[in-house]
Amino acid sequence: MPTIELEHIHKTFGSLKAVDDVSFQVEAGEIFGLLGPNGAGKTTTIRILLDIFKPDSGRVSILGGAMDETKKNRIGYLPEERGLYQDTPVDRCLVYLATLKGLSKSEAVKRVDEYLARFDLIEHKHKKVKELSKGMQQKAQLIATLVHRPDLIIIDEPFSALDPVNTQMVKDLLREERAQGSTIVMCTHQMHQVEELCDRLVLIDRGHVVLYGQLEQIRRQFAGHELEVRVSSPLPEHLPGIASYAAVNGGFRLKLEPGSVPQNILRELVSQNVMVEQFEIAMPTLDEIFIQVVKGTDV
Amino acid sequence: MSKFWRVFSYEYLRHVLRKRFVFALLSVPLFILFFGLVGVLMVFLEYNPRPVGYVDLSNALQTRQPLPSGANDIAPVVELRRYADENSAKNALLAKQIQAYFVIEPDYLHTGRVKLVALDGAPSESIKSEFSDFLKANLLASQPQLVASRIEKGSILTIISADGSRRMNSEQWLDIAIPILTGVLFIIAINASGGYLLQAVVEEKENRTMEIIVTSVSPDQLMAGKIAGNLSVGLTQLLAWVLMAVAAILLMANFIPSIQNPHISQQFFWLVPLTLIPAFVLVAAFMAALGATVTEASEAQPIVGLFTLPIMLPYFFMNQIMLNPSGPLATGLSIFPLTAPVSLPLRSAFMDVPFWQAALSILLLVACAAGAVWLAARAFRLGMLRYGKRLSWQELFGRA
Numbered sequence: 001m002p003t004i005e006l007e008h009i010h011k012t013f014g015s016l017k018a019v020d021d022v023s024f025q026v027e028a029g030e031i032f033g034l035l036g037p038n039g040a041g042k043t044t045t046i047r048i049l050l051d052i053f054k055p056d057s058g059r060v061s062i063l064g065g066a067m068d069e070t071k072k073n074r075i076g077y078l079p080e081e082r083g084l085y086q087d088t089p090v091d092r093c094l095v096y097l098a099t100l101k102g103l104s105k106s107e108a109v110k111r112v113d114e115y116l117a118r119f120d121l122i123e124h125k126h127k128k129v130k131e132l133s134k135g136m137q138q139k140a141q142l143i144a145t146l147v148h149r150p151d152l153i154i155i156d157e158p159f160s161a162l163d164p165v166n167t168q169m170v171k172d173l174l175r176e177e178r179a180q181g182s183t184i185v186m187c188t189h190q191m192h193q194v195e196e197l198c199d200r201l202v203l204i205d206r207g208h209v210v211l212y213g214q215l216e217q218i219r220r221q222f223a224g225h226e227l228e229v230r231v232s233s234p235l236p237e238h239l240p241g242i243a244s245y246a247a248v249n250g251g252f253r254l255k256l257e258p259g260s261v262p263q264n265i266l267r268e269l270v271s272q273n274v275m276v277e278q279f280e281i282a283m284p285t286l287d288e289i290f291i292q293v294v295k296g297t298d299v
Numbered sequence: 300m301s302k303f304w305r306v307f308s309y310e311y312l313r314h315v316l317r318k319r320f321v322f323a324l325l326s327v328p329l330f331i332l333f334f335g336l337v338g339v340l341m342v343f344l345e346y347n348p349r350p351v352g353y354v355d356l357s358n359a360l361q362t363r364q365p366l367p368s369g370a371n372d373i374a375p376v377v378e379l380r381r382y383a384d385e386n387s388a389k390n391a392l393l394a395k396q397i398q399a400y401f402v403i404e405p406d407y408l409h410t411g412r413v414k415l416v417a418l419d420g421a422p423s424e425s426i427k428s429e430f431s432d433f434l435k436a437n438l439l440a441s442q443p444q445l446v447a448s449r450i451e452k453g454s455i456l457t458i459i460s461a462d463g464s465r466r467m468n469s470e471q472w473l474d475i476a477i478p479i480l481t482g483v484l485f486i487i488a489i490n491a492s493g494g495y496l497l498q499a500v501v502e503e504k505e506n507r508t509m510e511i512i513v514t515s516v517s518p519d520q521l522m523a524g525k526i527a528g529n530l531s532v533g534l535t536q537l538l539a540w541v542l543m544a545v546a547a548i549l550l551m552a553n554f555i556p557s558i559q560n561p562h563i564s565q566q567f568f569w570l571v572p573l574t575l576i577p578a579f580v581l582v583a584a585f586m587a588a589l590g591a592t593v594t595e596a597s598e599a600q601p602i603v604g605l606f607t608l609p610i611m612l613p614y615f616f617m618n619q620i621m622l623n624p625s626g627p628l629a630t631g632l633s634i635f636p637l638t639a640p641v642s643l644p645l646r647s648a649f650m651d652v653p654f655w656q657a658a659l660s661i662l663l664l665v666a667c668a669a670g671a672v673w674l675a676a677r678a679f680r681l682g683m684l685r686y687g688k689r690l691s692w693q694e695l696f697g698r699a
Contacts, residue, residue, distance in 0.1 A: 050514050069302075069517055077514045083507025088313065096309050100302055100515035144511065 001064060003028045003152055003183040004049060009058035011044055018044040019055070020207035026200075031174065031184040033194040033201030033215075037294050041207040042187050043080055046154055049185075050077060063152060073102035076150035080157055080187070082141050086130040090121065090140055093129055094147065101148035108147070115143040119169075134161045142170065146177070153177060156187040171197060191286040203293060210293050215286075222284045222292065227254040227262055229269075230278035239272075241265055253282060302516045306524025307531070314495055314532045323491060324536055327484070328543045345423040350378040351430065352388045352400030357407035360437045377426060379433060389416070398422055401430055473548070477563055478648040479617075482641040484540045485575055486610055489640075492533025492579070493586040493606070497599055499525055500590025500679070522676050526583045533579060567647045570657060577664040578640035582606055584671035591678040609637035613645060624649040634660045636667040 051067035098108035203211035230251035241260030399417035
């Protein structure tokens with residue numbers, strides 16, 4: 001059973017259609033990317049998921065049905081707009097937020113201490129939140145998201161304000177959560193993080209779903225017109241089926257003519273006694289796919 | 300523990316455990332104590348122990364009586380010295396043996412004229428008052444002691460209601476002071492707790508904590524917990540002040556006999572909680588609604604006065620309420636929900652408020668408090684995630 005199911009969701013604010021017929025599913029135990037340019041409707045979609053906003057029409061199912069108060073304890077949410085009680089000591093703030101997620105006071109104190117130690121914040125636990133650096137506040141916010149060990153984690157830009165060391169730590173943590181069975185919905189603009197972490201994704205643009213599926217399938221869907229070839233002998237100037245080629249990183253990127261297939265190119269190279277060291281279909285990066293889909297340009 | 304109680308205890312403790320709260324709690328009694336001490340200090344600063352002379356040209360003080368001693372006076376009574384003529388009194392004054400002298404003119408019994416001669420400015424009021432008492436005691440010396448004592452102390456006028464259920468006399472000033480003081484403390488406490496609540500709601504919007512909180516707690520639980528928590532902060536303040544006031548009155552009763560047995564009507568005791576608690580909820584809910592509709596605390600400040608000024612309004616009409624507690628103005632003020640919390644207990648100090656008026660007033664207050672809580676929850680749901688854009692009245696009262 002999917003952890004999240006959205007079916008034909010619509011949401012309008014005044015004359016603005018924020019979400020227009022959005023449908024997707026998030027499977028249990030996967031890291032799912034929710035992508036889109038600024039103003040695409042991602043945050044509105046998340047708020048509908050979390051029952052902060054009611055959709056104008058459509059159906060939302062989360063953790064096996066409609067949202068209720070007990071399900072809120074099984075969800076960890078890191079919103080785009082970060083916020084903690086600035087004038088409150090870090091530990092007291094985190095313990096309060098953890099108890100609102102259903103933990104007993106003693107359990108919350110214990111777990112908050114564990115996480116603070118893991119995030120190198122234990123020395124700062126009695127400081128007021130406003131006395132922490134931006135990166136430290138981001139880590140404290142992540143603790144508030146994870147401390148009650150939720151079944152579903154929804155995180156918006158989890159790596160912003162983090163240095164490379166902490167970014168790696170958060171990535172490891174997300175993988176660990178997934179390994180323990182948590183479902184993660186990750187909203188980010190950092191496409192390389194999505195490529196590294198996500199199993200599946202949905203791309204929303206101007207309120208519409210424009211891409212949805214397995215990450216690898218999507219990349220293959222946008223691949224097939226270019227080859228990456230590395231050779232130890234000269235490459236012939238003219239090859240049948242090749243429109244153009246360019247030297248890239250010590251190898252060549254070959255652009256296929258319409259109707260041409262990679263197998264024919266490989267056969268041609270072999271027949272012309274070219275010493276082939278590497279031959280593969282060039283896969284577009286997610287960044288390139290994102291730009292192509294959103295801007296409507298070629299990869 | 301339910302989430303309501305989590306929110307309640309967090310909101311309550313975050314204020315009560317702060318130094319600022321303890322300071323606010325102690326500031327009112329300390330302020331009153333400070334003014335009391337300043338008053339005592341002024342008496343001591345004004346007090347001059349040097350004797351005061353007098354010359355009796357009227358021969359009215361033939362049988363000299365001692366100056367009545369004030370057992371509870373802060374400063375000791377100043378000695379009065381008699382001089383045979385004005386010259387010897389003047390010499391004593393110039394020699395600084397006395398601070399001033401009174402001359403009782405020859406026609407005093409007909410005209411009441413007395414002259415006061417001093418070197419460095421007029422003596423204090425207490426000296427004049429003492430000399431007046433001295434004159435009175437001597438003029439009454441020929442009268443039977445009982446008559447003299449009665450004239451000196453005057454009458455004790457007791458005003459009794461027609462049905463005999465209410466009585467008040469001039470010595471029982473505490474019976475009037477207590478309702479007035481209760482109202483003042485209520486206004487201070489309600490402003491404080493309302494302010495805390497407004498700040499708490501706006502702060503969560505400003506620092507973006509709101510989005511996390513509403514994915515953990517339902518808006519209704521959150522709002523109820525916040526209102527109850529911050530309201531309890533105000534009630535704690537009020538209770539602490541009442542206990543301090545009771546302690547102060549018990550202490551003062553040792554020195555001021557007239558306040559030993561205050562006669563507060565039973566009606567006052569049940570009217571106070573029945574009006575103050577819904578009034579607390581009413582103002583707190585208004586503040587919460589306001590906090591949810593604005594985007595910054597500074598935006599809310601000018602609007603806060605719309606709720607708090609009407610609460611203070613009865614004090615502007617206190618004279619009319621005291622003179623005519625059953626008149627249309629006093630009745631109207633005690634029924635209108637925002638002026639009722641101060642007017643109704645105040646009226647009960649001067650009369651028995653008819654049951655129907657008290658019941659109507661309390662019912663209206665409770666209904667308005669319930670309406671305000673509904674409005675606050677609605678404003679909160681609509682405005683909780685509005686950053687940088689204020690919730691309009693049309694949105695608040697229109698269809699969701």
